[in-house]
Amino acid sequence: MGRAPCCDKANVKKGPWSPEEDVKLKDYIDKYGTGGNWIALPQKIGLKRCGKSCRLRWLNYLRPNIKHGGFSDEEDSIILSLYISIGSRWSIIAAQLPGRTDNDIKNYWNTKLKKKLLGRQKQMNRQDSITDSNENNNNKSPQNMSSSAMERLQLHMQLQNLQSPFSSFYNNPILWPKLHPLLQSNPDQTLKLASQESFHSLGPNVDRQNNHMKLAEINNGVSPLYSENVEQSLNPTQDFQPNFGFSQDLRLDNHHNMDLMNRGGSKELFQVGNEFELTNGSSWWSEEVELERKTTSSSSWGSASVLDQTSEGMVMLQDYAQMSYHSV
């Protein structure tokens, strides 16, 4: 049995919204809210639109305090950092940028920021190829990586090795994004994340529901970087090795835009769990495990998995387990 359509597609209008439609929708929501039912909303106000379309229009355009365009350097930096860390979880990235929508950030990334950064990387690659033509690292050949992973690797390399406008961001914890303080008071508000994209090239034997282990649960603020039970939960063995992908469970506040510019020094909670898919074969995982182990005892991090703590206790996780390559 197929899924029932959310609306009568024959009788709904598609395409750009007219100003009249915008006014109707905005006026109604301003007065009565959404009523918790987007599907019924368009009928209530006489709009021939799908409820999903209304929701999208509200969230991306009509909602108060929405900003469009004019991304600042700091916003660029945050987007870049989070993209490298968590990939294309645009809603999460948007949650760190007040007034920005996931759609806006996604468009901005795809049309401008990515080109800007990767374009610079290409330039540098051309220079590098002159001097490094003899070195051919098969392990990291593009053929064996997903495009997203490749992108993230390139961006990371660029951040590490090249002079870039964002290098200052890496070295400046003040610019690093933080998570919403509400988490501290309501940790039950969770947002479960699973990177579909990360698993696109998983083999058929991979079961993303099982064999996961929590790599990190980080209590931020005055707490130590890792708690005792987290240390125990790590328990990495050489048997684990992700030939490929990962997903993440980030527990964080979902829909409250935080004011990045005015965040105070209150206690904040950032819990991250990585769910690694384990197969046999390469040695890449063992390297990763080693890096993860380092993270439990040191604030110095390798490039493959990066977890840094700022002087204020803020924690960043950067994970490149998504990169898919086999060592030989």
Add this chain to the structure above:
DNA sequence: AACTGTAGCAACCGCATGAAC
């Protein structure tokens, strides 16, 4: 002026998830 290519963006589509029944 007409055509073509491209960038930017709004909106749509399909899937995953979780709540309600």
Add this chain to the structure above:
DNA sequence: TGTTCATGCGGTTGCTACAGT
């Protein structure tokens, strides 16, 4: 416990504006 359905999310599409030829 299984089914249905609303919601949220990310990928994709399609339209418009603009630049280049």
